[in-house]
Amino acid sequence: MTAVATIEPVRKHVIIEASQERVFQTFTRDIDTWWPRQHHIGTSPLKRAVLEPMAGGRWYSVCEDGSECTTGRVLAWDPPKRVVLAWQITAQWQYDPDLITEVEVTFTAEGPRTTRVDLEHRNLERYGVSAVEFRKSIDASQGWGLILSNFAAAVGCEE
Amino acid sequence: MANHSLAFTALGDPTRQLLLERLAKRPMPVGKLAAGLKVTRPAVSQHLKVLYDAGLVSVRQQGTRRIYQVDPKGIEIMRSYLDRFWDRALAALKAAAETEEDT
Numbered sequence: 001m002t003a004v005a006t007i008e009p010v011r012k013h014v015i016i017e018a019s020q021e022r023v024f025q026t027f028t029r030d031i032d033t034w035w036p037r038q039h040h041i042g043t044s045p046l047k048r049a050v051l052e053p054m055a056g057g058r059w060y061s062v063c064e065d066g067s068e069c070t071t072g073r074v075l076a077w078d079p080p081k082r083v084v085l086a087w088q089i090t091a092q093w094q095y096d097p098d099l100i101t102e103v104e105v106t107f108t109a110e111g112p113r114t115t116r117v118d119l120e121h122r123n124l125e126r127y128g129v130s131a132v133e134f135r136k137s138i139d140a141s142q143g144w145g146l147i148l149s150n151f152a153a154a155v156g157c158e159e
Numbered sequence: 160m161a162n163h164s165l166a167f168t169a170l171g172d173p174t175r176q177l178l179l180e181r182l183a184k185r186p187m188p189v190g191k192l193a194a195g196l197k198v199t200r201p202a203v204s205q206h207l208k209v210l211y212d213a214g215l216v217s218v219r220q221q222g223t224r225r226i227y228q229v230d231p232k233g234i235e236i237m238r239s240y241l242d243r244f245w246d247r248a249l250a251a252l253k254a255a256a257e258t259e260e261d262t
Contacts, residue, residue: 007235036248124237
């Protein structure tokens with residue numbers, strides 16, 4: 001055991017039958033075409049997800065009522081191979097400028113029309129106390145389905 | 160097994176909240192945790208016991224010292240949500256990229 005409590009990052013990969021360039025573009029410039037929103041409930045519906053294509057760019061959503069909510073920002077921009085994003089949504093489903101968890105996504109060409117995408121969401125130990133509060137809120141609540149919905153809603157959009 | 164109403168009560172105290180915030184930054188023994196606080200070390204120990212009983216902190220033995228840390232279970236739940244979220248997101252990414260490629 002190490003001196004500092006760390007939480008294993010979330011790691012995912014997917015093989016996509018499209019060129020590296022295309023997949024990178026889809027992930028970044030065209031994030032609105034795939035960003036999950038089907039569980040969106042309450043508040044104003046999500047209209048558009050936006051990732052500004054540059055280092056330091058904002059990552060945010062626009063709601064039907066015109067309000068914007070920040071998910072995070074672009075920490076590293078290395079098209080078409082890699083992008084690192086700051087995910088700054090707390091366990092209470094709010095944007096927090098002081099919370100930075102990193103999402104690193106790499107795009108590897110395995111063929112002219114085959115791309116492997118590896119995603120790592122790390123620094124989850126930074127949820128610390130807020131995750132403890134979160135666990136409390138789960139206990140008091142209505143179960144997994146609604147919590148997940150709230151999460152998707154917050155990630156997509158909030159008031 | 161953590162008792163959640165206990166957890167709720169345990170966090171209602173400002174000193175215990177402060178202790179938990181300190182532990183969230185870094186696991187540490189009681190002595191270090193008490194340093195610079197206006198509460199006595201026995202009082203800190205008592206607060207830690209309340210936090211421990213509520214399942215908010217865990218403890219491990221390192222040599223002769225007992226090291227306290229935020230119980231990672233709360234974070235594990237957060238992690239499992241993100242795990243599912245990214246499954247769904249990447250499946251949608253794949254569908255979108257492959258559709259665009261076809262057109």
